[in-house]
Amino acid sequence: MNHTFRKSSKVFILILMVVLSSCTTKQEASAPGNPNIVIVYLDDLGYGDVGAYGSTVLKTPNMDRLAKGGVRFTNGYASSATCTPSRYAILTGVYPWREKDARILPGTAPLLMDTEQMTLPRMLKQEGYYTGIVGKWHLGLGAGNVDWNAKISPGPNEVGFDYSYILAATQDRVPTVYIKNGYVVGLDPDDPIEVDYQKNFEGEPTGKDNPELLTMKWHHGHNNSIVNGIPRIGFMKGGKSALWKDEDMADTFLEEAQAFVRRNRDTPFFLYYAMQQPHVPRTPHPRFAGKSGLGPRGDAIVEADWCLGEFIRTLEEENLLENTLIIFSSDNGPVLNDGYYDDAEEKNGDHTPWGPFRGGKYSLFEAGTHVPFITYWQGTIQPGVSDALVCQLDLFSSIASLVGSNERIADSQEMLKTFLGESIEGRESLVIEATSRTALRKGDWVLIPPYPGPELNKMVNIELGNNKEYQLYNLKEDIGEQNNQADSNPEKLSEMIETFQEIRGVQTGVEPLELK
Ligand code: NG6
Ligand code: CA
Numbered sequence: 001m002n003h004t005f006r007k008s009s010k011v012f013i014l015i016l017m018v019v020l021s022s023c024t025t026k027q028e029a030s031a032p033g034n035p036n037i038v039i040v041y042l043d044d045l046g047y048g049d050v051g052a053y054g055s056t057v058l059k060t061p062n063m064d065r066l067a068k069g070g071v072r073f074t075n076g077y078a079s080s081a082t083c084t085p086s087r088y089a090i091l092t093g094v095y096p097w098r099e100k101d102a103r104i105l106p107g108t109a110p111l112l113m114d115t116e117q118m119t120l121p122r123m124l125k126q127e128g129y130y131t132g133i134v135g136k137w138h139l140g141l142g143a144g145n146v147d148w149n150a151k152i153s154p155g156p157n158e159v160g161f162d163y164s165y166i167l168a169a170t171q172d173r174v175p176t177v178y179i180k181n182g183y184v185v186g187l188d189p190d191d192p193i194e195v196d197y198q199k200n201f202e203g204e205p206t207g208k209d210n211p212e213l214l215t216m217k218w219h220h221g222h223n224n225s226i227v228n229g230i231p232r233i234g235f236m237k238g239g240k241s242a243l244w245k246d247e248d249m250a251d252t253f254l255e256e257a258q259a260f261v262r263r264n265r266d267t268p269f270f271l272y273y274a275m276q277q278p279h280v281p282r283t284p285h286p287r288f289a290g291k292s293g294l295g296p297r298g299d300a301i302v303e304a305d306w307c308l309g310e311f312i313r314t315l316e317e318e319n320l321l322e323n324t325l326i327i328f329s330s331d332n333g334p335v336l337n338d339g340y341y342d343d344a345e346e347k348n349g350d351h352t353p354w355g356p357f358r359g360g361k362y363s364l365f366e367a368g369t370h371v372p373f374i375t376y377w378q379g380t381i382q383p384g385v386s387d388a389l390v391c392q393l394d395l396f397s398s399i400a401s402l403v404g405s406n407e408r409i410a411d412s413q414e415m416l417k418t419f420l421g422e423s424i425e426g427r428e429s430l431v432i433e434a435t436s437r438t439a440l441r442k443g444d445w446v447l448i449p450p451y452p453g454p455e456l457n458k459m460v461n462i463e464l465g466n467n468k469e470y471q472l473y474n475l476k477e478d479i480g481e482q483n484n485q486a487d488s489n490p491e492k493l494s495e496m497i498e499t500f501q502e503i504r505g506v507q508t509g510v511e512p513l514e515l516k
Pocket of ligand 2: 044279332
């Protein structure tokens with residue numbers, strides 16, 4: 001990686017943020033004090049995976065409880081169709097396509113954010129909050145060549161989190177250990193951890209060469225080091241006593257999240273509870289096995305829903321539910337086969353994880369980024385359904401407004417009233433990203449610029465949104481994006497292209513992502 005370029009692009013983002021933050025529009029906020037703030041963020045949960053969003057096959061009573069008692073957004077977006085960029089955006093309020101390294105990161109990637117950069121936890125910390133992350137990080141750690149046996153820094157604790165208990169990248173990537181405040185949990189210094197994404201360590205088995213050792217088979221990718229019988233992405237050696245047990249991960253993160261709440265019940269706190277479900281490898285605890293009838297993917301969602309219920313119960317027990325704003329969403333849309341044979345496709349039956357939308361994870365079509373999005377604050381938010389166009393990107397400025405902070409990020413629109421259900425005003429437009437490509441949502445319309453590349457990713461069986469021609473869809477009458485109106489509605493097409501170019505700063509989507 002070209003370090004100089006990375007640095008200069010970061011400096012550029014910082015300058016851009018300062019310059020642009022003076023010209024943001026403001027929605028007058030009603031600011032009812034300093035509640036606790038919890039973001040419950042799922043990994044690859046689709047719009048149609050949630051009962052309140054139309055799932056009949058999969059039962060999600062606790063997600064539904066939030067939806068029924070809060071604002072259920074029908075036009076809520078992750079900023080990206082993959083994990084790292086969405087997480088970058090939710091924590092910084094910056095469009096991920098401004099940062100060229102905001103793409104799916106290996107477990108050895110350096111920290112993506114600048115340690116000076118304004119972030120959601122840093123802003124809340126300035127306002128007196130105690131801030132924590134429990135769960136999936138996937139935003140890089142260290143400054144290159146991390147020594148996993150010493151303090152791992154910079155990481156979440158250097159960008160505004162007082163407390164962190166994380167998995168570094170993804171459940172399918174090494175290192176397969178928990179990291180607490182920069183230190184690998186349970187590490188035996190006599191059995192140091194080594195990680196490499198290029199080459200294996202001598203004598204270590206791999207998914208590719210040792211299929212006899214596998215309890216879960218790989219379908220594509222995922223054929224490097226084997227941990228707990230599961231082949232992973234990347235090579236790893238050592239750290240035996242620190243290796244996580246995949247089936248216990250949900251319980252581990254839940255207990256951490258609950259303990260965080262109990263420890264901090266007397267201070268305003270911010271908790272980013274980033275569950276790993278239903279990302280691959282899907283390893284629900286055995287007590288959830290078979291509960292969904294959909295195989296491990298469905299069972300993992302049932303497990304996540306149970307975790308959410310237990311977590312809410314803890315807030316209730318601590319008498320905090322009326323003083324806590326809960327935001328529930330997902331980092332990107334759903335995928336069935338994401339690299340392992342785990343019956344997700346075979347047992348899916350009539351279930352529609354993508355809801356009424358086309359595409360899925362990795363896609364510029366709606367299902368890539370159009371996700372469940374709920375705000376819940378018992379006693380303060382009046383229950384309802386909102387069709388306002390909102391994005392996770394907007395949480396930064398909106399939460400800043402809630403807690404009385406003057407910090408604003410230009411890309412992050414202040415829409416506190418909308419998030420509290422007091423206004424139906426949404427964004428005018430939003431640029432979404434999927435594997436380094438971008439598209440525009442504006443009003444009821446979607447513009448997908450021409451992109452080369454396959455229309456279908458055959459491995460994951462998802463339509464990516466690539467096409468040689470412009471695509472223009474009207475979601476109001478065509479929610480499944482079947483009727484391309486680019487030819488029949490040239491006026492709308494040019495209006496959309498103009499807006500896209502204005503925001504994106506490039507002529508078409510195929511031009512280089514780096515802003516000059
Ligand atoms: C892909 C992985 C996929 C998943 C994804 C990240 C392969 C073939 N596929 O590269 O399994 O790990 O990265 O998902 O390796 S995300 O939700 O964290 O963005
Ligand atoms: Ca994800």
